[in-house]
Amino acid sequence: MLRGFLLIFTLAAIAIVAMAGFRGQHSPRPPWELMPDMVRQPKVRAQAPLGFFADGRGPRLPIDGTEPVGYDIPKPQQNAPPEISPSGAPPGEESAHAPLGFSVGTDYYNTGKMGANWGTGIPVAVTAQLMARGQQRFIINCSVCHGLTAAGNGMAKQFGLATVISLQDERIRKMADGEIFNTITHGKNTMMSYGGNVPVADRWAIITYIRALQRSQNASVNDVPPDQRAKLDQPEPAKK
Amino acid sequence: MANFFPRWSNWLPLKLAVAGFLIVCGLTAGTWYYVTPKYTKVGYEPIQPVPFPHDVHVNQLGMDCRYCHSFVETAAHSNVPNTQTCMACHQQVQKDNPKLEPVRASWKTGQPVEWVWIHRLPDYVFYNHAAHVNRGISCAVCHGQVNHMPAMYDAKPMSMAWCLECHRHPENFLRPEDQITNMDWKPEDVNPAAFVAKYGEPKGVKEDWSKKKHLTQQEIGQTLKERWNIHPSETCQVCHR
Numbered sequence: 001m002l003r004g005f006l007l008i009f010t011l012a013a014i015a016i017v018a019m020a021g022f023r024g025q026h027s028p029r030p031p032w033e034l035m036p037d038m039v040r041q042p043k044v045r046a047q048a049p050l051g052f053f054a055d056g057r058g059p060r061l062p063i064d065g066t067e068p069v070g071y072d073i074p075k076p077q078q079n080a081p082p083e084i085s086p087s088g089a090p091p092g093e094e095s096a097h098a099p100l101g102f103s104v105g106t107d108y109y110n111t112g113k114m115g116a117n118w119g120t121g122i123p124v125a126v127t128a129q130l131m132a133r134g135q136q137r138f139i140i141n142c143s144v145c146h147g148l149t150a151a152g153n154g155m156a157k158q159f160g161l162a163t164v165i166s167l168q169d170e171r172i173r174k175m176a177d178g179e180i181f182n183t184i185t186h187g188k189n190t191m192m193s194y195g196g197n198v199p200v201a202d203r204w205a206i207i208t209y210i211r212a213l214q215r216s217q218n219a220s221v222n223d224v225p226p227d228q229r230a231k232l233d234q235p236e237p238a239k240k
Numbered sequence: 241m242a243n244f245f246p247r248w249s250n251w252l253p254l255k256l257a258v259a260g261f262l263i264v265c266g267l268t269a270g271t272w273y274y275v276t277p278k279y280t281k282v283g284y285e286p287i288q289p290v291p292f293p294h295d296v297h298v299n300q301l302g303m304d305c306r307y308c309h310s311f312v313e314t315a316a317h318s319n320v321p322n323t324q325t326c327m328a329c330h331q332q333v334q335k336d337n338p339k340l341e342p343v344r345a346s347w348k349t350g351q352p353v354e355w356v357w358i359h360r361l362p363d364y365v366f367y368n369h370a371a372h373v374n375r376g377i378s379c380a381v382c383h384g385q386v387n388h389m390p391a392m393y394d395a396k397p398m399s400m401a402w403c404l405e406c407h408r409h410p411e412n413f414l415r416p417e418d419q420i421t422n423m424d425w426k427p428e429d430v431n432p433a434a435f436v437a438k439y440g441e442p443k444g445v446k447e448d449w450s451k452k453k454h455l456t457q458q459e460i461g462q463t464l465k466e467r468w469n470i471h472p473s474e475t476c477q478v479c480h481r
Binding site for chain 2: 047191
C-alpha cells in the first residue's frame with residue numbers, strides 16, 4: 001500500500017514539475033497573481049491602454065490647435081557632487097531661462113530664430129559642464145548615425161541608413177547655430193525630429209559640443225596656445 | 241477473541257505518518273518553489289507585436305538605452321519608444337522586413353504599436369526610475385544583461401524582498417554614474433587611481449586604495465554611498481503611498 005502511495009506521489013511530483021517547469025524558464029504566460037486584490041486598480045498608468053476612450057489610449061494626444069504648457073525638467077540636486085547633478089545647468093545656479101523641457105516659447109532660445117533669420121551663438125553660459133553634458137547627449141542621441149566624431153560614419157550608416165551626412169562639412173561648419181537647433185527640433189529631409197526626445201537645454205549643449213568636434217577635426221597650429229606649440233614638435237614619449 | 245484488526249494494520253499508523261509527512265513536505269516544497277515571484281515573474285517573455293532584439297541594437301549598433309528610453313533619468317516611468325524613434329532608422333534600414341510591418345503600419349495610421357508591458361509592479365507600488373539611475377544603480381542590476389537578450393524578458397523577481405535587499409545594502413550594487421547604461425560593467429574595470437582621485441575614499445579607511453590592483457564592489461559601493469550620501473528608505477510610504 002505504501003508502495004502504491006509512493007508511486008502515485010512520485011508520479012504526481014513528476015507531473016507537476018513537467019507541467020510547471022522550473023524557476024526562470026522563459027514563457028509567454030503572464031505572471032500568476034496569487035492575491036489580485038489591489039494589484040490592478042482602475043487608474044491610468046503611464047503609456048498604458050485605457051478602454052474608456054474610443055482610440056483605446058490612456059495618455060491623450062494634444063488637441064489640435066493647442067500648445068503644451070511645458071514640462072519642468074527636474075532641477076539639479078542641491079549640494080550634490082557635480083558628477084550626479086542631472087540637466088545642463090551647473091548645480092545651484094539658476095538658469096536665465098525657464099526650465100521648460102520642450103520648445104514652447106518664441107524667443108531665440110526656444111526656436112533658434114532671431115527675427116526672421118536663423119540666429120547664431122549659444123544662448124546659455126558655455127562652461128566645461130555644458131560641454132561634458134553635450135558630449136554625453138551627442139553620444140547617446142546622434143552618434144549612432146553621425147558617428148563619434150560627427151564624420152557621418154555611425155553604425156546605422158554602415159547598416160544601410162545611406163543618407164546620413166557628415167557634420168564636418170564646410171556647409172554645416174558655416175551653418176548658423178539656430179538652424180542646427182531647428183534641425184534637432186524638427187528634423188530635416190530624411191532626418192527625423194529629436195524635439196520630442198532631447199530637451200531644449202540639451203539641444204544647446206549638443207550644438208556646443210558639435211562646434212568643438214568641428215574645430216577638433218579642422219584645427220591648425222594657430223589653435224594651439226603659443227606656449228604649448230613647442231611640445232608639438234617633440235617626439236612622442238616612448239610607450240611603456 | 242479473533243483478531244479484530246488484521247496483522248498488516250499494525251503498520252498502518254506508521255505508514256500513514258510517512259505518507260502524511262511526505263504530503264506535507266511535498267506541499268511545502270512545491271509552495272516554496274512555485275508560489276514566489278522568483279517563479280511566477282522571472283522569465284516572463286510575452287510574444288511582442290514586433291520581435292524587437294535588444295542585443296542587435298545595443299551590442300551590434302552600440303546604442304545607449306537612453307536613445308530609446310529617453311526619459312528614464314528624469315521620470316518615474318521609463319518610456320518605451322514611440323514609432324518615430326524606430327522609423328528614424330527603419331525608414332531606410334530593413335525597410336521591407338516583414339517583422340517590422342506593425343511599426344510601418346503604426347507610422348501610417350498613427351495608432352501606437354501595442355507592446356506588451358513586461359515589468360509591471362502592482363498598482364499599489366510606486367517605483368521611480370529617476371531616483372535609481374541618477375544614484376548609481378544600473379539598468380543591468382534590475383533588468384539583467386539586456387544587451388544579450390534577443391527578446392526582452394523579466395530577469396529579476398521584482399518582489400518586495402528583492403527591493404529591500406538592495407535598499408538595506410546599496411553598496412553591493414552602486415557603480416560610477418557614467419556606467420549606468422553599460423551592461424557589461426565589472427568592478428575590475430575600474431582604475432583604482434582614477435577612481436580614488438575622482439571620488440575619494442570612505443572616512444576611516446587608512447589604506448591607500450589607489451595603490452590597489454583592483455577595487456572590489458564593496459569598496460566602490462562604500463565610497464560612492466558616502467560621497468553621494470545614499471540612504472535608500474525602508475519606510476512603507478516611500479513605495480506604497
